[in-house]
Amino acid sequence: MGYRIAVVGATGNVGREMLSILDERGFPVDEIVALASRKSQGTEVSFGEQTLKTKDLEQFDFTGWDIALFAVGSEATKVHAPRAAKAGCIVIDNSSLYRYDADVPLIVPEVNPDAIHGYAKKNIIANPNCSTAQMVVALKPLHDRARIKRVVVSTYQSVSGSGKEAIDELWDQTKSIYNPVDNYQAKVYPKQIAFNVIPHIDSFMDSGDTREEWKMVVETKKIVDPKIKVTATCVRVPVFVGHSESINIETEDFLDEDEARDILREAPGVMVVDKREDGGYITPIESVGEFATYVSRIRQDVTIENGLNLWCVSDNLRKGAALNAVQIAELLGREVLKKG
Known part of the structure; x- marks a missing residue:
């Protein structure tokens, strides 16, 4: 027995990824519906070998549906997520609307799976920001071992984080540089x-x-530990897909770089690629289409007593958005609904 799943915002980058990942991971689906705004009604999207025609979100009745994966902006979410939740459909929301609500769990399944049971207060679960999601997957196993005191992170975020229009802008702008007539x-x-x-x-x-x-500051505290101090500088770079982060960590207890590497190799959701040679690290283009959060360049920071440096890369449309939402749905299925 499977689930009745609604994907809201199915015509967008993240919505399409959600449909793709649900199929790739063999999520137990009995019935699936693609929802979008009225102007996109009838647009065809793929779910495995099926072709789905999108239905109008405004008119859709969520009664009898188990899970709704929301990939629309905060304004549409504000209207339709409570409507779905009231109808008994559990909402997994990718917008920022509910992330900081004390009654809504903010979940990265590899990091704080126990928080899933907090969904019942509003029937809503929040998906974190893309840059936060990949970082906390790498931080949590190190925090469990040595207690992280402070994180300094600089991000290198791809344009896909701003949507399809931003991808088009990078493409068109690049062409215009080579053809100034444009x-x-x-x-x-x-x-x-x-x-x-x-x-x-x-x-x-x-x-x-x-x-x-x-x-990044507030979400890391909510997901991992409120005592961690975080300072971030977030930068947009001319990359289509894949976010990268340079992370400096200060811990309470000393953690040797070799032990840190071993810990991360065993950590759920993490793939370590860390050879001290040309090309012995992961770049964003290599993360595209992959499920893992990649960690490279693991090394001691000798300027402080207990410091480490990491390079962290992930497909932001996957772990930073669609994949994490589907993993939350899988966790919900295992721990709460227990149908599939």
């Missing part, structure tokens, strides 16, 4: 992204941090 004007980003980097993701706050940086 004279392409930036629409998504405040400055040129092709052959450039932009130290600005999301809106600026009074502190000088961006909301993306603030999200």
Whole structure:
């Protein structure tokens, strides 16, 4: 016996990935529906060998459906997630709307699976920010061993994190540089992204941090440990898919780099590729389409008493969004619903 699953925002990058990953991982589906805005109604999307025609989210009745994977913006989520939850359908939301709600669990299954039982307060579970998700998968096993005190992270985030329009912008802008006649004007980003980097993701706050940086701080505390101090600098780079992070960790107890490497090799969801030679590390293009969070460049930080440096890479459309949502659904199935 399987589940009745609704994918909300099925025509977007993340929604399509959700459908793909549900099929790839053999999620026990009895019935599946693709939902989108009225303007996208009837658009065809793939689920394995099936072709689904999207239905209108506005008119959809969630009664009798088990799980809804939401991959739409906060405004649409604000309207439709409570409606689905009230109808008895458990919502797994990829937007930022519920991440900081004390009554909504924020889950990365490899890190805090026990939090799944908190779903019942609102019938909603939140999926973390893409940059946070991959980082905490790498941090948690090291924290369990040596207690992390402080994290300094710089991100190198691909344009797919801003949606299809941003992918198109990088492509069109790159072409226009080689063909100046095109004279392409930036629409998504405040400055040129092709052959450039932009130290600005999301809106600026009074502190000088961006909301993306603030999200990494708050979400790491909620998922891993509220005592961990985090400071982040989030940067958009001219990469289509795949987020990278340079992570500096300070721990309470000394942790040797070799032991850290061994711990991460055994950690769920982590793949260590760390050879001290040309090409002995993972780059974002190699993470595309993969499930793992890759860790490379593991080494001691000798400038502090108990310090480590890591390089962390993951497909942001997968672990940073769609994969994590499907893993939450799998966890929900095992621990709560127990149908499949």
